[in-house]
Amino acid sequence: MDRNKISGQRQYEFVGKFNYIREAGTSGEQRASEEIQRDLKELGLTGRREEFEFAAYETTEECLVVTKPYEKEYLVTGYKRCGNTPAEGIEAPFLYIENGDDISLSFAKGKIVMLNGPVRKEMYQKLVEAQAAGFVTVSGTPIDMGEDLKPAGYTLRGVEKIPIQGVNLHYKDAVELVEKGALRVKLILRQKKAVRTSQNIAARIEGQDKAEEILTLSAHYDSVPQGPGAYDNMAGAAMIMELAIYFKENPPRRTMEFIWFGAEEMGLCGSQAYVKLHEKELSRHRFNMNVDLAGQLIGGTVIGVTADAAVCQMLSYVVHETGMGVSFINGIWGSDSNTFAWKGIPAMTLNRDGFGMHTRYDTIDLISPWSLKRSACVLGGIAERLAQAEVMPFKREVPEEFRRKLDTYFIDK
Ligand SMILES: [Zn+2]
The missing domain is CATH 3.50.30.30 (Glucose Oxidase; domain 1)
Structure with missing residues (x-):
């Protein structure tokens, strides 16, 4: 891909617009979803708002008292x-x-x-x-x-x-x-279950001549309540927006769906709602490229590939061509890519290690345009090769071993 068309600064400015807490089901998350829709509209794309409900737990009393000595x-x-x-x-x-x-x-x-x-x-x-x-x-x-x-x-x-x-x-x-x-303590814990509403935002660019095959690029935009989640995961959300800009200008042969998931932090609720809503077309889905944790300067990039070992090697080859440092792990991952893999769709998550996940220190202060650009080029490079290939280089299947692990993973949610 043409790296000059990918801007780290533009992604950085995008992250800067979301300097507030976006806990799933709150007005912060809702506001962020509207902001993403606005950006898509400016780009000439329609951002579909796909609403869903999830269960949340609210603590009404939490107390620990030492009573003796x-x-x-x-x-x-x-x-x-x-x-x-x-x-x-x-x-x-x-x-x-x-x-x-x-x-x-x-x-x-x-x-x-x-x-x-x-x-x-x-x-x-x-x-x-x-x-x-x-x-x-x-x-x-x-x-x-x-x-x-x-x-x-x-x-x-x-x-x-x-x-x-x-x-x-x-x-x-x-x-x-x-x-x-x-010696003795008293413990009180009282909580209640509440149903809350969240939303995914999705935008589609129809493929030029292989439109029946769908590739997804995704990132969650909700945050934990502790901080504004710049690294986890507005940086990932920015990268997906940057690639939407790129592919709008450079039309892909396959259909590309860009998805910003809500309620990931609540247990991958957004991606689960997505596969449910789009169940009928899942057979057309060929690969999911997800980002979770990105954008910090000091760190290393890992791509977790939940697909056949051959897929992992192919992606590794494509990244070797770019010369940008990434290591690969062939296994299941703790993010929305798991939901796709569980449905039998090969999937990956790009992840950069860094500081302060799920804390109030997770702000734009640690995000770097240099890192955003680099990771967007890695992800975009993979996406473009797959979007333009004459024939998809791998099958739509996930090894039995991973399917079994995912069964346990999702039953545990
Ligand atoms: Zn995350």
Whole structure:
């Protein structure tokens, strides 16, 4: 592709327009979707708004109090999708069990245990089997100050029965609990399920002579509530817009669909809504090219390819031609590309490592036009080769091994 037609500065300015929190289902996310539609309109493309509903959990009470040998309430964040304690809470002996090893777990029965977090499905099940009364996890670092002392929030996924509840505590408070010899604690967690509305924005450029075959370029535009998500993932959203500009000027032979997903952070809800809505045409989909986490200057770029090893090698070859450094992983990935692969459509996610994901530090300050341009050229290079090929160089299939892993992955959502 002609790299002179890709602008890092234009992408950077795009990211700059979204310097606000875009939590799924909120007015911030809605505002961003309208902004994307406006840009598409200016470009002469129609941005379709595809609305969907998803379940969110709202905490109404989260509380941890040490009751013996001293009395103090600590700032905690409740685990979402983790059920409710009785209104008055549960009170039990307290025990720090570090990483939740089997030796420590054998003492957990009837206790509210503290462990180094976060707790995921597997550890949750161990805690339930050990008959713990509840759990407290530890996050943050000993050098945090000010706002960073607020404990991070986590969501429990893939757990069907939720007999015990848990909260997250900051590192510094965890130290205090152990040093001051907390013996008994009281835990309260109350939450309710709410149905919220989000939207994907999609725009299509019909192929010139192979329009029946569809290639998708995608990125999520929602953010976590902690920060404005410039790196995760407005930078990716900017890259998809830049490529929409490029392909509008350089018409592809295959149909290209550009998609900005909502509610990715809630568990890939946007891409799941997309494949459901477009179920009838999924057989025409040949490849999904997704971006999640991009644009920071210091970092390395990885392309995760969820398709046959031969596809991974082909993409690697195309990138070798450009001379831009990228490493490849052939496996499933934790982003919207998984949804396509699960439906049998070969997929990839371009990812650049960097600093501050899911924190308030994820702002445009760390985004670089140099990095945006480079990654957009890598992604655009792949997209163009596939969009213009006389014959698609690989089949529409995903290896059985990945399909099986994705089954587990999505049942866990
Ligand atoms: Zn992301």
